[in-house]
Amino acid sequence: MFQFPVPVTDWSLILPFVMVVLTGISALVLEIVAPKRDNSLIVMLSVFGLFLTAGLVGVQFVAPATTSFGGMLLRDPLSLASQITLVVVGILVILFSEPYLREKRIPFGEFYPLLLWSISGAMLMVSTSNLLLIFVGLEILSISLYVMAGISRSEEKSEESAMKYFLLGAFASAFLLYGIALLYGASGSLDLSAIGAAWAGGKADVRTLVVFSLALLLIGLGFKSSFFPFHQWTPDVYQGAPTNVGAYMATGSKIAAFVVMFRLLGYASDLKAYWLPVLSVIAGLTMLYGNLVALRQTDVKRILGYSSIGHAGYILVAILAHGVAPSQVGPNTLIYYMLAYSVSTVGAFAVIALAARDGEETTSVENLNGLFRRSPAAAASLVIFMASLMGIPLTGGFLGKALIFGDAMQAGLMPLAIILAVSSIISVSFYLRIAYAAVVPNDEQAITRLAPVRPALQSAFLLCAAAVFGTFVFFGPLITALGDKVAGVR
Numbered sequence: 095m096f097q098f099p100v101p102v103t104d105w106s107l108i109l110p111f112v113m114v115v116l117t118g119i120s121a122l123v124l125e126i127v128a129p130k131r132d133n134s135l136i137v138m139l140s141v142f143g144l145f146l147t148a149g150l151v152g153v154q155f156v157a158p159a160t161t162s163f164g165g166m167l168l169r170d171p172l173s174l175a176s177q178i179t180l181v182v183v184g185i186l187v188i189l190f191s192e193p194y195l196r197e198k199r200i201p202f203g204e205f206y207p208l209l210l211w212s213i214s215g216a217m218l219m220v221s222t223s224n225l226l227l228i229f230v231g232l233e234i235l236s237i238s239l240y241v242m243a244g245i246s247r248s249e250e251k252s253e254e255s256a257m258k259y260f261l262l263g264a265f266a267s268a269f270l271l272y273g274i275a276l277l278y279g280a281s282g283s284l285d286l287s288a289i290g291a292a293w294a295g296g297k298a299d300v301r302t303l304v305v306f307s308l309a310l311l312l313i314g315l316g317f318k319s320s321f322f323p324f325h326q327w328t329p330d331v332y333q334g335a336p337t338n339v340g341a342y343m344a345t346g347s348k349i350a351a352f353v354v355m356f357r358l359l360g361y362a363s364d365l366k367a368y369w370l371p372v373l374s375v376i377a378g379l380t381m382l383y384g385n386l387v388a389l390r391q392t393d394v395k396r397i398l399g400y401s402s403i404g405h406a407g408y409i410l411v412a413i414l415a416h417g418v419a420p421s422q423v424g425p426n427t428l429i430y431y432m433l434a435y436s437v438s439t440v441g442a443f444a445v446i447a448l449a450a451r452d453g454e455e456t457t458s459v460e461n462l463n464g465l466f467r468r469s470p471a472a473a474a475s476l477v478i479f480m481a482s483l484m485g486i487p488l489t490g491g492f493l494g495k496a497l498i499f500g501d502a503m504q505a506g507l508m509p510l511a512i513i514l515a516v517s518s519i520i521s522v523s524f525y526l527r528i529a530y531a532a533v534v535p536n537d538e539q540a541i542t543r544l545a546p547v548r549p550a551l552q553s554a555f556l557l558c559a560a561a562v563f564g565t566f567v568f569f570g571p572l573i574t575a576l577g578d579k580v581a582g583v584r
Contacts, residue, residue, distance in 0.1 A: 104162040117143025118210035125203035176220035193548035212238035216350035255334025270314030276307035318351035329399035341443035359417035380407030415501035434490030441558025490565030
């Protein structure tokens with residue numbers, strides 16, 4: 095009689111993904127049966143499901159780091175913190191989506207399950223080092239985003255942004271898939287750890303495959319992360335897509351790519367002589383290009399699009415510092431900066447969502463004039479978000495940039511640290527322009543162009559504003575909670 099060994103499986107690793115997926119399915123079923131005039135039940139269900147997901151992830155922080163499902167899923171502080179950040183982003187985006195979608199006359203309940211499934215794909219990407227699962231997670235994330243970018247079907251710019259994002263996303267997926275194929279050919283494995291093993295034990299022809307595999311993987315991730323010169327889609331898509339979709343694109347979808355690249359370079363430390371010079375140039379150009387081009391933009395969403403390119407460059411510096419000195423630089427900086435940047439960016443997009451009124455949306459900087467008279471809380475919150483993105487003291491953005499600067503110096507990346515400082519100074523100009531527009535007084539006509547401040551939308555930007563200061567005030571406990579656990583994380 096045949097006996098088959100039953101593998102030991104830790105089901106707690108998969109429960110957060112299952113919860114998000116099931117919440118998305120439930121939201122879709124509810125959308126079918128619920129009245130189309132009101133999506134409140136779908137919103138409440140989606141938020142409740144994400145809160146349960148946060149609880150499922152939170153209880154795992156006390157458990158030891160482990161792998162399960164044949165080594166395809168892993169649990170470590172980086173994956174858990176990234177999942178929590180993704181859930182937080184999802185909750186904040188959902189909170190301000192319904193008032194915005196109603197004003198835009200696109201109150202499609204399908205948005206919420208699409209967002210939830212995209213989050214599940216991102217959560218899968220940050221919780222594995224298996225390239226096959228990374229690719230599956232990337233496709234789940236991206237396909238949902240393609241649909242969300244074009245959800246405003248009556249607007250030509252929304253359809254155009256969806257098409258651009260789809261075409262460039264397909265190119266990125268192709269590069270990533272070819273890189274995976276080359277790595278499998280060189281090592282016979284689909285795990286990121288195979289890069290170092292194949293390089294260490296391979297002959298000249300195998301090493302050539304490994305180098306080309308790494309290059310293709312980095313190109314694919316570079317598209318998703320908006321690194322120069324793979325950034326072309328970013329400002330156009332952010333401007334054309336609905337504002338709530340742009341908020342998620344700028345944060346949640348990029349977090350997954352950053353974490354994968356962080357792990358990739360950690361395992362490819364033996365190939366540092368190949369990737370460090372190239373990625374250092376890319377990081378410098380990304381920071382400078384994003385901030386310099388943002389100076390001459392007049393649309394707020396385009397400014398934030400180019401700003402996100404600059405911040406992607408900052409995050410790449412943190413990733414490079416870990417890749418150069420993995421024993422000295424852990425993932426603390428990456429985790430902290432992703433959280434601080436996410437709450438600042440989602441909050442900014444939530445305030446900008448007030449520019450949608452009666453089916454129209456004008457997001458020029460001047461359109462924010464009169465915001466302080468319409469809602470002092472919204473104007474003050476936008477100033478706080480701009481201060482955090484600038485890196486002004488007493489905000490999470492300031493500490494995040496300081497951590498990246500310190501890591502870069504510790505890893506011997508002084509030129510990148512200098513470029514980071516210069517780029518941050520350049521960014522002050524366009525961030526101040528947005529902040530000034532929000533508080534400058536204007537006539538009644540300007541105020542009437544802004545939508546009423548609904549409670550859900552107000553709660554979103556007020557929570558984000560509180561989080562900007564909270565990440566600064568509770569910096570010590572946040573870092574201490576991770577400190578001893580992250581030493582061996584790649």
